[in-house]
Amino acid sequence: MFSNDIDFMIKGLFSYQIFGQEVWITTTHVCTLIVMLILVIFAICANRVIKKAQVMDTPGTFQNIAELIVEMLDGMVTGVMGKNAAKFANYISTIFMFILLSNISGLLGLRPPTADYGVTFPMGVITFCLIFFNKLKHQKLSGFLKGLCDPWPIWAPINIVGDVAVPISLSLRLFANVLSGTVMMALYYGLLPIFVKIGIPSALHVYFDLFSGAIQTYVFCMLTMTYITDAIGDN
Amino acid sequence: MNINGEDFILGCSAIGAGLALIAGIGPGVGQGIAAGHAAAAVGRNPGAKSDVTSTMLLGQAVAETTGLYGLLVAMLLLFVRPLDIYK
Numbered sequence: 001m002f003s004n005d006i007d008f009m010i011k012g013l014f015s016y017q018i019f020g021q022e023v024w025i026t027t028t029h030v031c032t033l034i035v036m037l038i039l040v041i042f043a044i045c046a047n048r049v050i051k052k053a054q055v056m057d058t059p060g061t062f063q064n065i066a067e068l069i070v071e072m073l074d075g076m077v078t079g080v081m082g083k084n085a086a087k088f089a090n091y092i093s094t095i096f097m098f099i100l101l102s103n104i105s106g107l108l109g110l111r112p113p114t115a116d117y118g119v120t121f122p123m124g125v126i127t128f129c130l131i132f133f134n135k136l137k138h139q140k141l142s143g144f145l146k147g148l149c150d151p152w153p154i155w156a157p158i159n160i161v162g163d164v165a166v167p168i169s170l171s172l173r174l175f176a177n178v179l180s181g182t183v184m185m186a187l188y189y190g191l192l193p194i195f196v197k198i199g200i201p202s203a204l205h206v207y208f209d210l211f212s213g214a215i216q217t218y219v220f221c222m223l224t225m226t227y228i229t230d231a232i233g234d235n
Numbered sequence: 236m237n238i239n240g241e242d243f244i245l246g247c248s249a250i251g252a253g254l255a256l257i258a259g260i261g262p263g264v265g266q267g268i269a270a271g272h273a274a275a276a277v278g279r280n281p282g283a284k285s286d287v288t289s290t291m292l293l294g295q296a297v298a299e300t301t302g303l304y305g306l307l308v309a310m311l312l313l314f315v316r317p318l319d320i321y322k
Contacts (some may be wrong), residue, residue, distance in 0.1 A: 087290070176303035
């Protein structure tokens with residue numbers, strides 16, 4: 001009656017040798033490819049529809065949805081970044097859609113790609129590089145060093161640790177939230193008898209996949225934008 | 236009942252995983268305080284409900300991080316078993 005097959009680990013599908021190293025193609029790669037395929041198909045369809053659209057025509061359903069998404073993302077970026085929004089709207093919108101679709105891909109029966117630290121850590125590193133690059137570009141080396149020695153030069157090591165902690169805490173937050181949802185669902189499906197697995201898990205899916213995933217997507221993008229705006233400064 | 240080294244390490248790892256989740260107390264209290272103040276703010280100024288809600292959710296998600304570190308430690312102890320090298 002009680003099954004005992006808890007299964008939420010990343011599984012290797014096949015391995016190959018490159019430069020003497022054994023490299024595995026895992027479920028994360030496959031699920032990332034599926035998510036990217038959905039996004040690419042959506043982007044191609046949206047591109048076709050928008051190119052064909054005339055000013056006087058009544059927009060169709062799909063065009064309305066595409067415009068709604070773009071307007072919402074643009075509004076979110078503009079609300080936080082102000083006059084710098086135009087440069088970063090593309091990047092923020094891209095990672096927003098990718099993370100959101102990854103987080104809710106548990107609904108489609110996939111293992112969410114963001115429940116793998118190898119996916120979220122590079123995103124944190126990209127954010128770190130953007131912060132570093134924009135700080136050097138807009139505040140110059142003097143402003144960068146001044147920010148490092150704030151309030152006194154003896155605090156520099158603490159400031160460096162604080163800067164390095166940004167990508168780690170960003171990526172760990174996203175990873176651990178999605179992983180906890182995945183583990184909860186795996187425990188629910190793996191440990192309980194069959195008659196509670198019908199209907200009831202939908203409420204859990206709504207919380208762990210939709211709500212938690214959407215909140216974490218919003219938080220990741222919001223923090224990335226806040227850090228970049230902070231690095232650009234007021235000048 | 237005979238307990239060998241491997242069983243002992245497994246049991247201690249399970250106890251450690253349970254203790255690591257005590258970290259959940261802090262974020263729980265913090266999120267509750269944030270939600271309480273957000274409710275007070277909405278009561279004082281109902282027009283700013285959406286702004287207050289999004290700020291509250293952002294702050295709560297950031298405050299949640301320390302609890303998630305505890306969860307990660309528990310997961311590592313239970314499923315990755317880093318202490319098995321000492322058996």
